Amino acid sequence: MLKIKNLEAGYGKLKVLRRISMHVNPGEIVTLIGANGAGKTTLLHTITGLVKTLAGEISLQGKNINKTAPEKRVAAGCSLVPEGRQVFSTMTVKENLVLGGYVQYKKDKKTAAHEMEKILHIFPVLKERENQLAGTLSGGEQQMLAMGRALMAKPALIMMDEPSTGLAPLIVKDIFRIIGKLREDGNTVLLVEQNAKAALGIADRGYVLETGKIILQGPAEDLLENRDVQRAYLGRDVG
């Protein structure tokens, strides 16, 4: 699905990502964990094209997307649920979803309407608030709207940047349950999280990012058992 080879990226002279290689297979949830400033968000932004690739290669579904403009990468099949929701706060919930399906409704309005029904079924709370301005929703509802908006594009790969930040524990549980359900429905998810325990609990595989490099990778269960991971990211004191 997604293959990254020796990727380097950064802002101006500052190189944030150093020789990153990773892949995501169809139908799996892959999580990327790491401390603040490790480069998790930068990696996602490089995949979506918001940050320029300096070296290396990103390919999606067998196609090299290095040179694809960011707005075209959505049509190529990868959608990002950005950190901090970033919903269109001055527009209604419905308008937000319609815009998410922009890539679809340009071609076929019926598919977009059908897709919207499906998404409102996954997130029933959005259906109740269909005509409300997105800025007036609670944090959890906004997160769901951001996820719904990304799903409207029918992405081959959906990437989520810190979906649990700033949400109450009960809602975090709900969000992770939905992410698990997305996999059951055949979606492929790349999940970036600070909440390493919850992320590894749901994921198939994981990568650990530290100062722009991948220092560990493997099946999620193995990473959960790993002593370094436990000490650094799970807050467990191992003697």
Place this chain on the structure above:
Amino acid sequence: MSSELFLQYLFAGISYGIIYAIVAIGFNIIYNTTGIINFAQGEFVMLGGMIAISLNPHLPLPLAITLAVCATMIIGALIEIIFIRWLDHPSVLRLIIITIGISILIREAALHIWGESVRALPYFVGNEITSISIFGTNISPQVLWVIGICSLIVACLSFFFKFTSLGQEMRACSANRTAATLCGINTRNMVTFSFMLSAGIGALAGCVMSPITYTQYDGGTNLAIKGFTVAILGGLGNSMAAVAAGLLLGIIEAFSVSVLPLAFQDAISISILLIILFVRPHGLFGSKEAAGLKEF
């Protein structure tokens, strides 16, 4: 003040006010997609009037105006493509200085093409002395044309932004540019569209007002200041508030003539701008929190 005089002032105020509002909406459309104030907005109004005046001897009036609006839209798009589109993450200050440069450029070009003379389109119906009587007061039909067409522009714009997909994409771009990109919207094209749209409505306003206010190569500057005052007064980025603020400023100006000498008319709008900037920089209808988040 007799009720007849009162109505005269009121209609004059509304017709000027709605023109200010249109200029302010032009500011707002570009501000919303780019976060900058386009100081060449007044020049779009002047260009619309001037081009229509040049075409008018050869073509019927409605066609001349339509062509003038289209030509100004193309100029607006070209300006964006040539001077702004290719810049990589330009700072707000840099963009604003670019628009000031563009406004000087257009003004000088207009001076070369059309000279210093004051021109005007003919009245759409009748002539200078035609008048119709409303509630016992006599008003030039052109005033009604100005009010009617400008109201139509406002109504069409609200429809455009609310119900068309292009309008929604532009709103998405103004609400959150990064998120719009992530939805697959080409935000650079939206910026070009916003320049085209502001140029178009500015040019149309320039045409309808030309018979009353006349058109001159440097007429845009004054309008830009008034439009800017109105945009700030209403709260930057809020087009409906701009209409209210525009009418307010127009009516205040019109009635001020009965108290102060005419020469002070412009001083009034500048004083209002200064007072607003000191006391309520987020505008009469804007929210303080939203203003605090803005870069400019």
